Amino acid sequence: MSHQSAAVPLTSSQGTPLTGEATAPGDKSISHRALILGGLAIGDTVIHGLLEGEDVLNSAKAMEAFGASVSRDQQGVWRVSGVGVSGLREPNDVLDMGNSGTGARLLMGLAAGCPFTTFFTGDASLRGRPMARVTGPLGQMGARFVSRTAGRLPLALEGAADPLPISYTLPVPSAQVKSAILLAGLNCPGVTTVIEPEATRDHSERMLRAFGADITTEAEGNRRIIRLHGQPTLRGQEITVPADPSSAAFLVVAALIVPGSELTLRNVGLNPLRTGLFETLLEMGGDIRIENQRETGGEPVGDLVVRASQLHGVTVPAERAPSMIDEYPILAIAAAAATGATHMTGLAELRVKESDRLAVMASGLSACGVAVEEQPDGMTVTGGPVKGGASIATHLDHRIAMSFLILGLIAAEPVTVDDGAPINTSFPGFTALMNRLGARIQ
Ligand SMILES: O=C(O)C1=C[C@@H](OP(=O)(O)O)[C@@H](O)[C@H](O)C1
Numbered sequence: 061m062s063h064q065s066a067a068v069p070l071t072s073s074q075g076t077p078l079t080g081e082a083t084a085p086g087d088k089s090i091s092h093r094a095l096i097l098g099g100l101a102i103g104d105t106v107i108h109g110l111l112e113g114e115d116v117l118n119s120a121k122a123m124e125a126f127g128a129s130v131s132r133d134q135q136g137v138w139r140v141s142g143v144g145v146s147g148l149r150e151p152n153d154v155l156d157m158g159n160s161g162t163g164a165r166l167l168m169g170l171a172a173g174c175p176f177t178t179f180f181t182g183d184a185s186l187r188g189r190p191m192a193r194v195t196g197p198l199g200q201m202g203a204r205f206v207s208r209t210a211g212r213l214p215l216a217l218e219g220a221a222d223p224l225p226i227s228y229t230l231p232v233p234s235a236q237v238k239s240a241i242l243l244a245g246l247n248c249p250g251v252t253t254v255i256e257p258e259a260t261r262d263h264s265e266r267m268l269r270a271f272g273a274d275i276t277t278e279a280e281g282n283r284r285i286i287r288l289h290g291q292p293t294l295r296g297q298e299i300t301v302p303a304d305p306s307s308a309a310f311l312v313v314a315a316l317i318v319p320g321s322e323l324t325l326r327n328v329g330l331n332p333l334r335t336g337l338f339e340t341l342l343e344m345g346g347d348i349r350i351e352n353q354r355e356t357g358g359e360p361v362g363d364l365v366v367r368a369s370q371l372h373g374v375t376v377p378a379e380r381a382p383s384m385i386d387e388y389p390i391l392a393i394a395a396a397a398a399t400g401a402t403h404m405t406g407l408a409e410l411r412v413k414e415s416d417r418l419a420v421m422a423s424g425l426s427a428c429g430v431a432v433e434e435q436p437d438g439m440t441v442t443g444g445p446v447k448g449g450a451s452i453a454t455h456l457d458h459r460i461a462m463s464f465l466i467l468g469l470i471a472a473e474p475v476t477v478d479d480g481a482p483i484n485t486s487f488p489g490f491t492a493l494m495n496r497l498g499a500r501i502q
């Protein structure tokens with residue numbers, strides 16, 4: 061589903077304190093992977109708590125186009141009947157991955173090891189994002205590509221009839237690139253190796269293991285060597301998807317910065333490779349308590365109790381970036397409400413997300429009267445009173461839209477985002493949920 065439809069402007073203004081309990085929607089990364097591995101397994105995979113956001117629904121449609129059966133019952137439980145690792149068929153139309161880098165890159169990995177041709181496209185944001193980071197290693201494994209300049213979508217992928225395992229060191233920390241190579245490796249004889257100089261989210265490794273793949277991870281400090289034995293038989297699983305920490309992040313920051321707030325957030329995914337934002341907010345003086353820590357389906361989860369707090373600025377270590385890569389827009393909002401300066405570095409990757417998140421955050425914050433300095437790979441935000449009263453261009457970026465709607469909750473004058481529709485890619489029901497908790501967004 062691309063965002064060719066009409067833009068939906070939204071405006072937020074000061075409301076009441078945010079109070080009560082909420083559960084953020086299912087984890088986007090885990091949801092994509094559950095559908096993909098379910099489609100590659102023998103037998104049925106049953107998924108509870110799947111994120112029903114547009115990004116994930118596009119992956120569901122793509123898996124059906126590859127031959128899997130995907131259905132949802134009245135209670136919202138999803139079922140995928142898989143076709144086996146080597147049983148996919150050629151999609152008979154272009155796969156439109158909408159706004160989703162994860163969907164596009166993981167499915168390119170999947171298609172790379174299959175002896176047929178797959179066409180990929182996406183919305184205006186996704187068509188602008190770099191794909192050479194996956195076409196490079198997938199090309200080494202035997203796939204061939206015809207694409208627009210610099211590997212951009214739309215793109216045709218001719219899968220390898222006899223894919224070759226590779227050993228590949230990631231040039232940028234990217235779980236999408238790692239996962240694309242591992243998915244292609246499923247159809248290779250022998251061992252596919254991915255070396256990560258910096259650890260990134262490991263949902264693919266955890267889930268491949270749960271489905272029965274022979275996959276090992278060797279850790280040396282922050283470096284990881286992942287080895288996958290190809291041509292496994294994967295078996296359908298029952299999966300419970302935790303609430304997405306990257307979505308809970310918006311609720312956590314809103315509760316911290318709106319005076320008088322107290323929120324309890326249930327069942328939040330706490331995989332240590334995802335929790336950099338919570339660590340940073342604790343360092344900033346945030347009152348966040350983690351309760352009821354447990355494990356669900358191979359992933360750590362817990363409940364968060366968050367109380368409004370006076371935050372102070374910090375320097376976020378660059379090496380923390382992979383564990384909070386999607387959270388910098390909302391961290392910048394927390395920083396705007398903090399005393400002193402917050403320095404964020406090591407963030408060149410933010411320029412190739414749904415939008416150039418460094419440029420878009422800097423210009424939006426400054427339009428709202430917040431002191432911000434943009435650097436080539438980072439930004440510094442100095443907190444103080446927030447004037448607001450601006451209209452923000454969101455560039456088809458869900459996280460930019462949600463971040464500025466939260467800034468509006470503490471601004472002197474309302475903040476408008478030009479298009480809230482992309483919020484449905486990762487956080488359907490965001491506005492209704494926020495308003496139920498006490499926000500004023502319309
Ligand atoms: O693998 C994943 O599910 C994701 C990896 C990250 O992207 P990169 O791999 O580009 O860092 C992240 O930004 C994205 O939202 C989800």
Ligand SMILES: C=C(OP(=O)(O)O)C(=O)O
Binds near residue numbers: 115162386486
């Ligand atoms: C970068 C993101 O997603 P994707 O790369 O899947 O589009 C995101 O959700 O912030």
